[in-house]
Amino acid sequence: MNMLKCVVVDDEFPAVKLLGDYIVKTPGLELSFKSTSAMEALEYIGQHQVDLLFLDIQMPELTGMELVKIIKHAPIHVIITTAYTEYAIEGYEHDVADYLLKPVTFERFLVSINKVRLRISASRVSLAPDRNPSPAYIFIKTEYRVQKVLLASIQYIEGLGDYITIHTPTGKILSLERMKNMEGMLPSSFLRIHKSYIVNIDQIDFIEKGRIIVNKEYLPVGESFKDKVRLHLGLKN
Secondary structure (H helix, E strand, C coil), X not given: CCCEEEEEECCCHHHHHHHHHHHHCCCCEEEEEEXXXXXXXXXXXXXXXXXXXXXECCCCCCCHHXXXXXXXXXXXXXXXXXXXXXXXXXXXXXCCCEEEECCCCXXXXXXXXXXXXXXXXXXXXXXXXXXXXXXXXXXXXXXXXXXXXXXXXXXXXXXXXXXXXXXXXXXXXXXXXXXXXXXXXXXXXXXXXXXXXXXXXXXXXXXXXXXXEECCEEEECCHHXXXXXXXXXXXXX
16 A cells, blocks of 8 residues: 555644544545645645645645745645635645535545545556556445555445445445545546435446346436436436
């Protein structure tokens, strides 16, 4: 597993500590540097390899957006962390990987990490199309641990109230996660067909009478999802 070297910058120490704790307990991440000063972080970034930067917006001396503009040519993925939603549009204009609204939960933190990993995987494929990329994966928080799940192994995902169940050939993985968050962290090879189901398109066996069959399971297509499913799968009306 390639470790992502992470830097956390926030002028509030509790926020720095929280994200630092999240990083430490997440497989594949390494907390390289943390600071309440954007100027200190800028100096560190100039002298060390940094893969992922967690960055607050409103800070003295140098704001988060000013720092983003300074390092825009560096190969660093940026996740904005702030209590103010109005900065979201500006952040995405600078191609930030994600936008975390405080207070940041560990579940939402993992969604951001998975987005970054998918970005990295996609960039490796585009840079080396003649090579077989490493299997893409996501991290899912289960009851007792953070589980690494290969995307190719996922047959479909089922929403069960406040929980989801990830169905794989080797069994089921239960997680306290929202379907909307799952939909956001998955690549285009996954398709939401119902408020309670997301399917791996590569795992579809056939489609019959408004249902999608995956591993002998008949999954309904929701009425409000039918047009989207037809378009995504290239089906005629």
